[in-house]
Amino acid sequence: MRWLIGGAVVVAGGVVARRLLGGTDQGDGHRQRGQARRRGPQWHVATVNRPAGDVAPGGQLPEPLAGLGDAVEVQLRPAPGDQGTEIAVRLRDGSRLPVAAAARRATGRDPEQAIRAALRESKQLIETSEVLHPDYPPTTEPTPMNKPLRMATQQGRREGRL
Amino acid sequence: MKALVWEGANELAVRQVPDPQLRNEQDAIVRVRRTVTCGSDLHLLGGYIPFMERGDVLGHEFLGEIVEVGPQVRNHKVGDRVVVCSFVSCGKCWYCQQQQFSLCDNGNTNPMITENVWGAAPGGCYGYSHALGGFAGSHAEYIRVPYADQGAFTVPDEVSDERALFASDAAPTGWMGADLAGVKPGDVVAVWGAGGVGQMAARAAVLLGADRVIVIDRLDNRLQMAQTHLGVETLNYEQQDVSGELLERSGGRGPDVCIEAVGMESHSSGPQFWYDQVKQQLRIESDRPIAAREAIYNCRKGGSVFILGVFAGLVDKFPLGAVMNKGLTLRGAQQHGQRYIPMLLERMARGELVPEHLATHTMTLDEAPRGYEMFKQKLDGCVRAVFQPTS
Numbered sequence: 179m180r181w182l183i184g185g186a187v188v189v190a191g192g193v194v195a196r197r198l199l200g201g202t203d204q205g206d207g208h209r210q211r212g213q214a215r216r217r218g219p220q221w222h223v224a225t226v227n228r229p230a231g232d233v234a235p236g237g238q239l240p241e242p243l244a245g246l247g248d249a250v251e252v253q254l255r256p257a258p259g260d261q262g263t264e265i266a267v268r269l270r271d272g273s274r275l276p277v278a279a280a281a282r283r284a285t286g287r288d289p290e291q292a293i294r295a296a297l298r299e300s301k302q303l304i305e306t307s308e309v310l311h312p313d314y315p316p317t318t319e320p321t322p323m324n325k326p327l328r329m330a331t332q333q334g335r336r337e338g339r340l
Numbered sequence: 341m342k343a344l345v346w347e348g349a350n351e352l353a354v355r356q357v358p359d360p361q362l363r364n365e366q367d368a369i370v371r372v373r374r375t376v377t378c379g380s381d382l383h384l385l386g387g388y389i390p391f392m393e394r395g396d397v398l399g400h401e402f403l404g405e406i407v408e409v410g411p412q413v414r415n416h417k418v419g420d421r422v423v424v425c426s427f428v429s430c431g432k433c434w435y436c437q438q439q440q441f442s443l444c445d446n447g448n449t450n451p452m453i454t455e456n457v458w459g460a461a462p463g464g465c466y467g468y469s470h471a472l473g474g475f476a477g478s479h480a481e482y483i484r485v486p487y488a489d490q491g492a493f494t495v496p497d498e499v500s501d502e503r504a505l506f507a508s509d510a511a512p513t514g515w516m517g518a519d520l521a522g523v524k525p526g527d528v529v530a531v532w533g534a535g536g537v538g539q540m541a542a543r544a545a546v547l548l549g550a551d552r553v554i555v556i557d558r559l560d561n562r563l564q565m566a567q568t569h570l571g572v573e574t575l576n577y578e579q580q581d582v583s584g585e586l587l588e589r590s591g592g593r594g595p596d597v598c599i600e601a602v603g604m605e606s607h608s609s610g611p612q613f614w615y616d617q618v619k620q621q622l623r624i625e626s627d628r629p630i631a632a633r634e635a636i637y638n639c640r641k642g643g644s645v646f647i648l649g650v651f652a653g654l655v656d657k658f659p660l661g662a663v664m665n666k667g668l669t670l671r672g673a674q675q676h677g678q679r680y681i682p683m684l685l686e687r688m689a690r691g692e693l694v695p696e697h698l699a700t701h702t703m704t705l706d707e708a709p710r711g712y713e714m715f716k717q718k719l720d721g722c723v724r725a726v727f728q729p730t731s
């Protein structure tokens with residue numbers, strides 16, 4: 179069973195509520211499956227240990243996912259085995275050339291990265307009511323040896339395999 | 341404040357670092373009264389886990405007093421004497437609710453590293469490299485404790501600091517190994533490694549009703565300690581034939597449960613050691629799994645093997661054939677301390693679990709580099725070096 183929710187923060191409340199409460203839209207479902215076979219933007223999925231009603235109360239997506247606005251498509255569906263709710267997010271526009279993606283990544287403006295970070299943080303906020311921060315101030319110092327690791331951990335806060 | 345920091349492979353120093361701060365509403369700051377070395381630190385110290393930065397504070401097994409709490413901390417207040425689980429876990433995600441706390445989805449602020457290396461990220465751990473969150477460790481005067489309601493446990497008045505300290509890591513790790521390996525009354529249990537973790541696993545097996553518990557190591561002082569304090573049998577693998585003895589002591593069947601509490605720097609006197617040592621140094625193999633191989637080989641058909649020792653990556657000559665053809669159950673985990681600590685503190689209060697003999701050396705934080713040297717080289721019978729950053 180699938181629900182499609184516009185990434186825009188405000189979707190007509192009644193429509194989303196109906197979908198959350200179990201009404202599926204056949205047309206949307208078919209369209210999703212059709213698109214999955216084509217090469218389109220990648221879905222990023224995380225499972226949140228809460229029922230769908232807590233994840234998007236009244237159809238309202240949590241921040242920072244809500245902040246992604248119309249740029250993304252969001253689906254919520256119950257995770258099997260009582261594991262909570264799966265949140266799936268992908269960019270709305272078509273697929274991208276790898277070269278362009280690499281360039282955006284290098285400049286830190288990769289929208290896929292922003293999606294992953296938003297998913298991870300939304301999950302933490304819903305489950306624990308906070309985003310866990312690393313220790314501060316740091317006790318470490320930069321050295322040539324640890325430069326790659328420092329770069330990796332900076333990226334690592336934003337994304338992983340998610 | 342003063343802290344013991346990692347400066348590079350096999351280089352430690354005590355120096356001034358910034359005091360920790362509350363960073364989240366569920367955090368507490370703990371003034372550290374006792375903090376202790378763990379075999380896991382040796383893997384970091386030796387540079388086997390390549391995710392350390394100069395200045396990282398070591399230490400993850402500790403006890404102290406709460407001196408500051410965030411506004412969302414409900415179960416603790418300033419002044420509480422607490423022992424803190426070495427793993428940082430939120431208590432709210434699906435894994436935490438399944439009591440698999442070290443698998444917490446939210447406790448690691450750097451999930452990318454382990455997601456890429458292992459396919460998914462476990463929770464965070466204090467003083468255990470940037471792969472496990474980069475949290476500053478406990479060998480310091482103060483430490484930040486995230487999710488304090490989940491990870492910090494008030495110590496009952498009747499349990500001393502010396503005893504409760506081990507409820508942080510060694511005791512719950514050992515208990516978890518015996519519990520999740522399924523030790524039950526009547527079992528024959530073999531434990532590789534007579535360090536703090538192996539000894540606690542052996543004691544847990546006794547308390548869970550095992551008929552015979554056999555601890556294997558080469559260090560006589562540790563084996564002697566296990567006999568005296570835990571009421572178990574021992575085997576010295578340099579002087580005795582481990583396979584032959586285990587068969588003889590288990591009616592020719594092999595142990596029902598085999599617990600590996602040695603880890604990636606496993607030692608042996610045979611050519612196997614040099615084979616793995618050379619490959620490890622050349623970085624062809626990241627871990628030396630000698631005791632793990634033996635545990636699998638010696639386990640009875642249909643038995644259970646639990647890997648408590650820490651492994652970071654890839655091993656070689658892994659006896660998968662024995663696992664498959666003998667129908668073994670093979671499991672491992674970082675410790676799910678939050679699941680066991682309250683029960684362990686009760687057992688400590690009743691005098692059933694008495695781990696303070698592990699603390700062979702107690703010293704100030706300034707002496708910590710020497711403490712690690714003794715612990716690493718197993719000098720002067722050192723099993724655990726305990727530091728007292730504040731009194």
Ligand SMILES: NC(=O)c1ccc[n+]([C@@H]2O[C@H](COP(=O)([O-])OP(=O)(O)OC[C@H]3O[C@@H](n4cnc5c(N)ncnc54)[C@H](O)[C@@H]3O)[C@@H](O)[C@H]2O)c1
Pocket residue numbers: 378379380381382383509510513532533534535536537538556557558559562577601602603604605606607608630631647648649650673674675723
């Ligand atoms: N799973 C967890 O959550 C967890 C928690 C704490 C520690 N650990 C790991 O447990 C392991 C043991 O920790 P420790 O603090 O007891 O370490 P330790 O270094 O004090 O003890 C290890 C013992 O293993 C012995 N040993 C080495 N090679 C052996 C072999 N081939 N056969 C039998 N014994 C052998 C050593 O002589 C030593 O006594 C380490 O790998 C550590 O990282 C895991």
Ligand SMILES: [Zn+2]
Pocket residue numbers: 378379380381400401426509510
């Ligand atoms: Zn440890």
Ligand SMILES: [Zn+2]
Pocket residue numbers: 429430431432433434435436443444445446447
């Ligand atoms: Zn959790």
